[in-house]
Amino acid sequence: MSALKNTIIAVANQKGGVGKTTTTVNLAQALALTGERVLVVDLDPQGNATQGLGVKLDTVTGSVAELIRDRSFPTQSAIYQGQGLDLIPATPLLARVERELVGMTNGEMRLALRLRGLEANYSVILIDTPPTFGPLMNSSLNSARKLIVPVDSSFYAMMGIRELLTEVEEIRSATNPGLEVLGFLLTLVDQTRIADEVCHGLIGSFGKEVFETKIHRNVRLKEAPAFGRTIFHHAPHSQGATDYMTLAQEVVTRLKGLLDAPHDHCCEPRLSLVEGGTHE
Numbered sequence: 001m002s003a004l005k006n007t008i009i010a011v012a013n014q015k016g017g018v019g020k021t022t023t024t025v026n027l028a029q030a031l032a033l034t035g036e037r038v039l040v041v042d043l044d045p046q047g048n049a050t051q052g053l054g055v056k057l058d059t060v061t062g063s064v065a066e067l068i069r070d071r072s073f074p075t076q077s078a079i080y081q082g083q084g085l086d087l088i089p090a091t092p093l094l095a096r097v098e099r100e101l102v103g104m105t106n107g108e109m110r111l112a113l114r115l116r117g118l119e120a121n122y123s124v125i126l127i128d129t130p131p132t133f134g135p136l137m138n139s140s141l142n143s144a145r146k147l148i149v150p151v152d153s154s155f156y157a158m159m160g161i162r163e164l165l166t167e168v169e170e171i172r173s174a175t176n177p178g179l180e181v182l183g184f185l186l187t188l189v190d191q192t193r194i195a196d197e198v199c200h201g202l203i204g205s206f207g208k209e210v211f212e213t214k215i216h217r218n219v220r221l222k223e224a225p226a227f228g229r230t231i232f233h234h235a236p237h238s239q240g241a242t243d244y245m246t247l248a249q250e251v252v253t254r255l256k257g258l259l260d261a262p263h264d265h266c267c268e269p270r271l272s273l274v275e276g277g278t279h280e
Helices: 020-033 048-052 064-069 093-101 107-116 135-143 161-174 193-209 219-227 239-256
Strands: 007-011 038-042 085-088 124-128 146-152 180-189 210-216
Touching: 007 020, 007 135, 020 038, 020 048, 020 085, 020 124, 020 146, 020 180, 020 219, 020 239, 038 048, 048 219, 064 093, 064 107, 093 107, 093 135, 107 135, 135 161, 146 161, 146 193, 161 180, 180 193, 180 239, 193 210, 210 239, 219 239
Parallel strands: 007 124, 007 146, 038 085, 038 124, 146 180, 180 210
Antiparallel strands: none
């Protein structure tokens, strides 16, 4: 039974290489394994989340681009269904649609209207955002109720976070007053001194807004997308799987507003890729 209700979360950071797609895909699968009904919306024209969930870009017939561009396009025609985890894919067509958004009436609100119509069907909707500011990023921020901000454990980690938060404030004051940061997530964590410094710096700046869970650098997490699999398909007993299941539990705890929640780890989950995917 679902513990959550109607939550839209954007996984956002305009800095590339911080683990946005890895977090979106694997957090979504972890939440699905805990009984949540989850929808992933790929809002990056590269379509990495789409491919990471096993859907080949050249097989996509309906995508988020059509949902934004054509108000008459049926929403269900863009949803690829799976076991507890559905997907609205992205293809390179989305890059063209982003350029067209500037001239569209209420262009940056179109995705929000589509997703509001789907909220009743899912306990959690996760949006994988592009690694740059622009109409697509604004569309995701207008659609979301909460933000997860991945921050990699590197020298440049803190650069750009203030810029992102400034953008969030502008969106909040203009079009989406309910937008809030759910948490900052440390990713690519290793045993180096710089990783410790980034962790302490992030906690010093944002305190309890930093997730207790950390995503450790893990070769299995890096391998999984090449096979079109989540970490739970590829290596369910790896450190990466443990990290993302723990994160899912913490996300549920924060969304429910509870101080204490069970942190059971998964073992031998029953899995299926989204329809149309491959699992070779």
